[in-house]
Every structure is written in C-alpha cells, then in structure tokens.
Amino acid sequence: MTGILTTHVGSLPRTQEVVDFIFARERGEPYDSGAFDAAMTRAVSETVRWQVAAGVDIVSDGETSKISYATYVKDRYTGFDGDSPRNAPADLKRFPGFLKRIAESGGTPQYARPMCVGEVKSKGQGELEKDIANLKAAMAEHGATRGFMNAASPGVISLFLQNDHYPTRDAYLAALADAMKAEYETIVAAGLDLQLDCPDLALSRHMLFSDLSDAEFVKIAASHVEALNHALSGLPPEKLRIHICWGNYEGPHICDIPMAQMFDTLMQARPRHVLFETSNPRHGHEWTVFRDRRADIPDDKILVPGVVDTTTNFVEHPDLVAERLSRFAGIVGADRVIAGSDCGFGTFAGFGAVDPDIAYAKLGAIAEGAARASAGGAAAAS
Template sequence: MTAIKTTHVGSLPRTQEVVDFIFAREKGQAYDAAAFDAAMEAACAETVRKQVEAGIDIVSDGETSKISYATYVKDRYTGFDGDSPRNAPADLKMFPTFLERLKDDGGTPTYARPQCVGEVRSKGQGELEKDIANLKAGMAAHGATQGFMNAASPGVISLFLPNRFYKTRDAYLAALADAMRDEYRTIVDAGLMLQLDCPDLALSRHMLFTDMSDDDFVKVAGAHVEALNHALDGIDPARVRVHICWGNYEGPHVCDIGMDKVFSTLMKTRAGQVLFETSNPRHAHEWTVFRDRKTEIPDDKVLVPGVIDSTTNFVEHPEVVAQRIERFTDIVGADRVIAGSDCGFGTFAGFGAVDPAIAYAKLGALAEGAQIASGRI
C-alpha cells in the first residue's frame, strides 16, 4: 500500500501569549526578550505536538513568531519603514456591504505594511535560526521526522510592501531576490523543506494588477517566477515547495484569475512540490486543469492539493478528503501526491476565521482521509 503523506500550508493559530508578545514588538512597546524567546519555543513545540497528534507527516513551526507570512521581512531586512495604503481585493469592492461587515466584525487584520524606502539588505539570520531551532526541537520531542519552514517570495513581498525606492519594479524584484537568497539557503541547509509562499502569482491579479488583462498579468507573474528562480539558484528543487493561492479570506472571489491561466507559470517554478487550492468553492473544479494538462506537469513535480479549506469552520468528512486526493492520484500516481490544505489557518497573528480547535480537527480529517485514499490505491 502506498501511504499518502499529509502536510499543510504552514501557518497555524497562535496562543494569546504569543500574539501579545508579537504585537508588543510590532508596536514598539517594551517587552522581555528572553520571555519572548521562551514563549516562542514552548508554543512551537506545542504546535508540533498537535500536528503530530492530528496525523500530519510533514510539519511546520506554524509560523509562530511571525506577524504574517509576508510582512515579517520588515523585521529582518533593512529598507522598510512607515506604512502603506490598504487596498481591498477587487471582489470585496464589488460587494461593499460585505466589505463593511468584515470591517465592523473585525474581519480584516490590522498590522503595519511598510513601504520599501531604502536598500533591502539582510540584518542576519538570527531570528530565522531561532525559528529553525524551535521547530527542530519540537520535531525531536514529538517524533516528527519531516518538517518545512515558510519564507516569503520576492513577488509577495513586492505585493504587500510596495516599492518607493528602486527605479523599476523589476529592479525591486531583483533586489528582493538577492536579499532573500541566504534565508532560503539557511532553511534548506538546516535539513528542512523550504516553502515559498507565492500568492502574488494569483491573488495579486485582483489586488494590485486589476487594470491589466489576464495575459498581461501572466507576463508579470512570469517575471515574479524569474526572480524567485534566481533566488533559488543552486538549491535542489526537491527541497523546495511553492504555494499559490487567491487570498485566504472568505469572500465572493468572483475576480480570481483561473488556474488554467497561471498553470504554466506555476509549473516553471524551481520547486519539486506545488501547493494549491482545490477545496474552496471557487476553485474546486480546477482539478480538471491538472487532468487535461497532465503532459505539461514535469515528471519531477509533486502535487500538494488543498483537500481541506481554511476559511470555514466546517470539518470536512474524511471521505470527501479521500475523493479529493484520488482525483490527483489518478492523474500523476500516488507517489507524486501529498495531501495538503488550501491555505494557512493563522495567516496573520491573532487573526483567523477558523476556531483553533477546529483547525486541528480539520487537520485530523485530512489525515483520516489520506488513510482512506491510501487503502484504496
């Protein structure tokens, strides 16, 4: 029997203690640095324990110490300062009453999104090395043998931290790629899988590039992939995962670009594994893109479809999960499929649509569904 492995996109709910520490740092308030580190270490270990208990094979640190999956770079790299205007996705602008409801209900997270106002340079890998040590310690304590760590792609940084310094967008992307290279290498050299979060390859179509045609946007996405691949030069693609998504929020998503339009761009990433949404109602049908374009999937690519969603508190039935997995094993074989989630459950610290306990119940359903699918292969 081929056992289908399980994983997820990366971020998981933080404890209130962790959230309080992160926002104290975010707001420039005084806090005990040693107590901060101790809280992150303990919380990461507990996050790993819960993943293992739920049946997840390839675990993460839950992005415990990060304010968000993209804007954390402002704390680890020079060149970022101030704040930038918020721009709601185009689909939410089409339904202003729903957008207002999200704001009134606290459904939109509040955190700094600085602009790039100077040269982007690494401040060193000290904070990353703490995250790596915490994850590896948690894995050793709770019997996890495979782990991954998230890092922002050059493209997603450019999406959330707009350029006000470099002469061109391409120059900004190139600077980001050069700056992020050491972070990527540090994660891989630590024996972990590197996951690059790349919602810029889909989400940015209806956030930043709304005035473009789909074809013109695909050219932009292609430039993002070129920058990413440059940063990954010399790193074994088998150690790299790339995640694409259309935004981890409940909403109409009627402006999302189709997977068929960005499929070729995604396949050009120097990543052995590609993670993508297949559970949310706007993209659940797009498994057929992979079926119909099977010959365009490189033989060394492993597919990691999201077989549970991350924006609702429904706990998927394990049989539904199994059926979603089987769609992809029928396309590329069981040895090239890993069961994953649509997105993260804690994209922003202290903010998440899914109750923390339910998030782990959903991961448990993912693991149970993978077992069912494995037994039928």
C-alpha cells in the first residue's frame, strides 16, 4: 500500500468565544465587528494547529465563522426572511419518547431557518474572503500544505431554507445554483479544495420527502445533482469533494435510504472526491455496495470513507480504522482512498455530541489507523 492521506468532513468544535459572537450576530444583538473578526482569526489558527497535531493532511477552517453548514447562506445572500417549517426526521417521529427526551435535554440546536421569499442574490464574497484568508494564514503558520473549505449545495439550501418565492422546486434549485456558483469558484481560485455538503441526497429522504417512494425520491436527488453539476461547471473535478449524509445525530436511523439506492446518483456528481458514512452502526455494512459495484465506480473517483463515527464519544481503535480503510483500498487501490470522518464534529455552532478534546482524539485515531493501513497493518477484506 502507498500512504493513505487523512482528512475529515469539515466542521469542528467552536470555542465559547466564537459561539457567543456567532449567536450575538444570529440574534441581531450589538457586537464589535473588529473583535468578531479577530476572534475568528485566532480560532481558525488554533483549529488548524490541532488538526496538524492530530496528523490531518487535508485541513479545514472548521467552519468556524458559520452558524451551520447550510443556513449560513441567509447571511451572505438576499431573498431570505421569516422562518421555514421544522421537519423532524421520520425515524425520530417513530420514537416520540426519544424525540421528546432529546428536545427537552437541549439536544436539538436552535437557529434561524428563514424561507426564501425573494430573489436569491449574493451580497458579495467579503465574508467568504475573510474565511479564506484565515484558513490560508493558519495553514502557513502551522505547516499545512493542503486545505479545503465547505460550501452548501443548492439542494441542501433548499432543504433547510424552503421555497416561498420561485414557482417550482426546479426553478428554486436553478436560482440557487446560479447564486452559489461564484462562491464555489472563489474557493477553488484561492487554491483550496471545495467541499459540497449534500445531506439533501440522503437526509432529505426522511425529512422533506417522506411521503414519496424511494424511486420518486431518487429522481428528486438526481435533479439536485444536476443543479449542483451546473453550478460546478468549469471547475476541475480534482479540486472538488462531495459529502452525502443521512443526518449527523444519534438516533435509530431506521428510515435512512440505503446507499445501494443512492450509489448511481452519487457517482454522477462532478466532484472527484466522494465522502460518505461507513462507521456508524446503520451504515457500517455498506462498504459492500462499493465492493459489489466496483465496475460502476468511475476510474477518476477517490473514495473518502468515514472511518470514525461523529455521534459517539468512543474513540475508535486505530486497528479498526485500518481495517475499514483496507476494505476500500482492496476495492479501488490505496492511491484512491483518503481517510475521513462520517460527518462533522461541530455541525452547528455550540452544538455537538462529541466532546471537543475527544473530537481531536478521533482525528488522531484516523491518522494512526491510516498509517497502519498504509504499512499493511490490517489485511484487506476479501
């Protein structure tokens, strides 16, 4: 085996200072914008330092300045106001006692999800350029040579910020694709990899489209990929990553659509790097989909399986990480595998199931497991 690189899905725990600033802005409270910017710069530097120390090869800014991976767009684009309906995942609705327990324990994040009520247009790339500058400065300071930045896909925006302006869902997706294109291009032009977060390709099945059949949902997902590919047109696939997700929460997940049904749709997306869950108990077995569909994986695709779970404070043993990586290396070769995480560790500012110190311990387990897999420390699964 050649050396297997390491990365993660993007979001990392924020400091309390960062969380306080973000929620002051979220609530419309007065705050010092200069102090806000300085706090973000310090926090990104520290976040990158911790990633490098843990052995992460491809680092991110931890999505430090964002309230969440999808709803941040309401602050950077026009057309959003009011509030969108809150749809609990279908699996939690089947267990109302558990849903009530996590709601009462503060286990669901509180943040604005406005509706689309007007034309979606960029307010400019100023906030994004600050994020890029912070990440690149932190990489230079701490010796990281490759970085990526997350951006919301048109589909996931349509999931959380629902449409009350455009005549059809497809028209809304097209408008979002056109509006987000400049953000995507700015990230790649800065020399960073661009990660498109696409829970809409899985999570939305049991949130927004639970009344549809699986076949009907797959058609919806295909339209989301079509809009995404349009927004990414002209960008080099090797600079692009896509992450599919069934929801980064501890729960039964019995309503998740199987990877086998989303495989073809996922492979049609333009990004070369494909990030997906394969560690949590509901999706750990689905590495076999890639094994059984090996002939249908395009030769240029790089698989980035999640080799640690992001909803539990167990720290995976490096040998288990190596075993998981070896399975995929046995399918496409080690040079087309990068070690990742199932999802993010700080999906919403101030909210995360995993203790911050344990999150970085898990990143360390990814790095150690990748080293062991690269050295042949775990036999490839047959």
